[in-house]
Every structure is written in structure tokens, then in C-alpha cells.
Amino acid sequence: MCFEWVRCPIFAVQFSKMDILAQRVHVINEPQTIAMSKMARALIETGIDVVNLSLGEPDFDTPAHIKQAAKDAIDQNFTFYTPVAGYPELRQAISNKFLRDNNLHYAPDQIMVSTGAKHAIMNSIMAIIDPGEEVIIPTPYWVSYSEMVKLMGGKPVFIAGSLANNYKITPKQLEDCITAKSKAFLFSSPCNPTGSVYSYSELEALVKVFDKYPELFIISDEIYEYINFVGKHVSIGSFESMKDRVITINGLSKGFSMTGWRLGYMGAPKQIAVACEKIQGQYTSGANSITQKAAIAAINGSLEPTYAMVEAFKRRRKLFLEGLQNIPGLLCNNPEGAFYIFPNIKSFLGKSFEGAQINTSTELCLYLLNKGHVSTVSGDAFGEPDCIRISYATSEEKIKIAAGRIEKALADLK
Numbered sequence: 001m002c003f004e005w006v007r008c009p010i011f012a013v014q015f016s017k018m019d020i021l022a023q024r025v026h027v028i029n030e031p032q033t034i035a036m037s038k039m040a041r042a043l044i045e046t047g048i049d050v051v052n053l054s055l056g057e058p059d060f061d062t063p064a065h066i067k068q069a070a071k072d073a074i075d076q077n078f079t080f081y082t083p084v085a086g087y088p089e090l091r092q093a094i095s096n097k098f099l100r101d102n103n104l105h106y107a108p109d110q111i112m113v114s115t116g117a118k119h120a121i122m123n124s125i126m127a128i129i130d131p132g133e134e135v136i137i138p139t140p141y142w143v144s145y146s147e148m149v150k151l152m153g154g155k156p157v158f159i160a161g162s163l164a165n166n167y168k169i170t171p172k173q174l175e176d177c178i179t180a181k182s183k184a185f186l187f188s189s190p191c192n193p194t195g196s197v198y199s200y201s202e203l204e205a206l207v208k209v210f211d212k213y214p215e216l217f218i219i220s221d222e223i224y225e226y227i228n229f230v231g232k233h234v235s236i237g238s239f240e241s242m243k244d245r246v247i248t249i250n251g252l253s254k255g256f257s258m259t260g261w262r263l264g265y266m267g268a269p270k271q272i273a274v275a276c277e278k279i280q281g282q283y284t285s286g287a288n289s290i291t292q293k294a295a296i297a298a299i300n301g302s303l304e305p306t307y308a309m310v311e312a313f314k315r316r317r318k319l320f321l322e323g324l325q326n327i328p329g330l331l332c333n334n335p336e337g338a339f340y341i342f343p344n345i346k347s348f349l350g351k352s353f354e355g356a357q358i359n360t361s362t363e364l365c366l367y368l369l370n371k372g373h374v375s376t377v378s379g380d381a382f383g384e385p386d387c388i389r390i391s392y393a394t395s396e397e398k399i400k401i402a403a404g405r406i407e408k409a410l411a412d413l414k
């Protein structure tokens with residue numbers, strides 16, 4: 001228990017003011033993506049024109065047929081509590097989708113619908129991680145993975161990706177960090193923040209390692225599945241030897257531009273899906289009824305709006321990379337999916353602006369925000385302190401402005 005001693009000025013007695021918060025609150029950090037966005041918004045409110053490249057959400061409208069399904073759901077009074085694991089029709093649609101798009105065989109009773117992919121990942125960690133157990137996470141990783149594991153008392157174990165390998169891990173790196181305490185491997189492909197996409201042969205090489213450790217579970221976060229510029233997405237659960245121990249996470253937020261609707265799901269071994277239903281039943285209950293009806297329309301409907309969005313992301317990626325690759329000292333990776341660039345900014349650390357030295361990627365992001373009026377996120381948040389994350393989920397016009405501002409701000413560092 002943590003005590004803070006304070007002096008009461010009137011009676012001059014000491015008393016203890018107990019820390020009212022549980023220890024688990026202190027072991028996690030606020031997501032930096034959200035913190036940076038808050039700061040950008042605060043600056044915008046003072047009248048400054050900031051290009052906000054810190055948030056991870058598509059800037060497109062949700063497709064019309066999905067919105068119509070939601071309106072119909074309200075008119076048809078789908079406004080009551082939903083089954084904890086999701087409407088049977090939606091679980092069937094997800095089961096069909098897994099087979100159609102991913103060659104994954106999850107029966108409807110192996111599907112759990114949740115309030116966003118984040119919720120689904122948290123459910124899976126709650127269901128399988130006991131205190132002290134290790135979860136292997138390749139870096140850079142999505143901000144919440146490590147914090148979710150810590151919240152459950154687990155131990156995140158990181159494998160460092162490198163720019164030279166486009167931030168993908170090798171089979172040797174994986175094998176080197178597996179211990180008797182390893183319980184799960186947690187990763188995203190396409191990856192947030194690097195945009196890296198594991199190909200079939202790269203996954204196959206990792207599967208050969210997993211084959212030697214049959215007790216290890218894999219949590220495969222495929223939320224960016226459709227935003228892939230290099231070919232067909234491959235699900236690790238589609239490898240024959242893996243199918244009974246992969247929890248596949250997906251959702252509507254990115255592929256259908258539905259971040260605010262809050263719907264994610266998992267396909268999992270039955271025992272885990274049932275455990276997640278039990279946990280969620282005591283925690284948040286079933287996901288929003290109207291969103292679930294919209295999700296059925298999204299999953300069963302045309303993917304044309306998604307493909308059009310992906311084409312736009314492709315153009316923006318090209319435009320932004322052209323702008324950033326000309327900046328001396330900025331080392332850009334090759335994002336193969338998602339909508340982020342994750343450049344290495346190490347050569348700028350130690351430089352100064354008007355006498356103030358910039359020593360960390362967080363300080364560089366604050367400098368870019370306050371002086372360049374471009375909001376980005378520090379690589380610290382993703383386990384890679386030499387980088388920053390730049391989202392290109394914004395218009396081509398803003399991308400051109402942002403690239404120019406970043407170039408100028410970095411050139412001003414001496």
C-alpha cells in the first residue's frame with residue numbers, strides 16, 4: 001500500500017492520505033496515441049491550424065448500406081439486451097467470413113462478439129493469462145498489448161524488430177525468447193505502427209517454431225486485414241498445425257471505417273470462446289444491438305467501399321513517402337499495409353531548437369506539434385524509442401502540407 005504524508009496546517013498533526021487507487025492502475029500508462037490527440041485538439045482550440053496525424057482511424061464515412069442497416073435496426077426495435085456472445089445471425093456471418101476470406105474454420109459457437117477488437121483482445125488475455133505468465137510481443141507493437149498483459153499480471157516479453165527486416169521478427173528471434181513460462185504470442189499483421197505484413201512464407205517459418213511448442217497460444221490481431229497493399233492477407237490460424245491454438249481477432253473499425261461503432265470479434269478454440277463469454281457476461285455483456293445489426297450488413301455486404309478506401313490509402317502512402325524520403329536523416333520503413341509510416345528519427349536526437357535540446361522521440365513529437373503544427377506519436381508508445389508514428393488517414397492536401405511542415409521543422413533543428 002502506498003502512503004503519502006501530508007501536514008494538516010491547522011492542527012499540525014500528520015495523517016496518512018492513502019492512495020485510493022488499486023496498484024493495477026499504476027502499472028499501466030495512458031495510451032500515448034490518445035494523449036497526443038488530446039494535445040493536438042487543445043492546440044486547435046486555440047485557433048492554431050494543426051494537421052493531426054496521431055490518430056489511428058480512417059477518415060472515411062461508414063458505407064451507406066451499413067448505416068441503413070443500423071437505421072432499420074432502430075426502427076425494428078433491436079434495442080434490447082443482446083446475447084453475450086452476439087446475435088446468432090452475426091456469429092454465423094463471422095464464421096462464414098472467416099472461411100470465405102481467411103480459410104479459417106471457426107464454427108459459430110467459437111465466435112465471440114465484443115465492443116471493439118480491443119475488447120476482444122482483452123477478453124482473450126483475461127481468459128488465458130495467469131499472473132507471472134509470459135506473453136511474447138514483437139516490437140514495435142500496438143500500444144495496448146503490453147498494458148493489457150500487465151493489467152492481468154502477465155509479463156510482456158519483447159522481441160525487437162529492426163528496420164533492416166522491415167520490423168518483422170525472424171524464427172530464431174522467436175525461438176530464443178520462448179521459456180517454460182511463455183503462454184502466448186501476440187502480434188498484428190498488418191502491423192500498427194509499422195504497416196508490416198507477414199507473407200505466407202514468413203508465417204510458415206514462424207509456424208515451424210510454434211510446432212515445437214504446442215502449449216503456446218497465438219493471439220493474431222488482424223484488424224487491418226483489408227488494408228493490405230502487397231497481396232492477399234494470410235491468417236496464421238489457417239496453417240493446419242495451428243488451428244486449435246490460434247485466437248483470431250478482427251473487427252469493423254478499420255476495414256469498414258466504423259471506429260465509433262465499437263464492434264470487434266474473435267474466433268477461438270471453443271473452450272476459450274466459452275471462457276470469454278463467461279468473462280464478458282460479468283463485465284460488459286453483449287455488444288450494442290444496433291451495431292451488431294449493422295455488422296451483419298457490413299460482413300455480408302459488398303467490399304467495394306473498402307477496396308475504394310484502400311486505393312485512397314495507397315495513393316496517400318505514395319505521396320507521403322515521396323515527401324518524407326527526401327528529408328535527410330529520416331529513415332522511412334516500407335509500410336505494406338495499415339495507414340502508418342514509422343520513420344526512424346534517431347539522427348535528430350541531440351539536436352536543438354532555440355537552445356532547447358531534443359533528446360527523445362517524445363520530445364521530438366512535442367516539437368513537431370508545437371513548432372511544426374503536425375501531430376504524430378512517439379515510438380516510445382510502441383516499444384521503439386528511435387521512431388515516430390505518422391498516420392496518413394487524412395486528405396492528400398493535408399499530407400502535402402504536413403510533409404512540408406515536417407521537413408521545415410526538422411531542417412530548423414541544429
Ligand SMILES: Cc1ncc(COP(=O)(O)O)c(C=O)c1O
Nearest residue numbers: 056116117118142188192251253
Ligand atoms: C492493431 C490494433 N488492434 C486493435 C485495435 C482496436 O480496434 P477497435 O477500435 O476495434 O477496438 C487497434 C486500433 O487502433 C489497432 O491498431
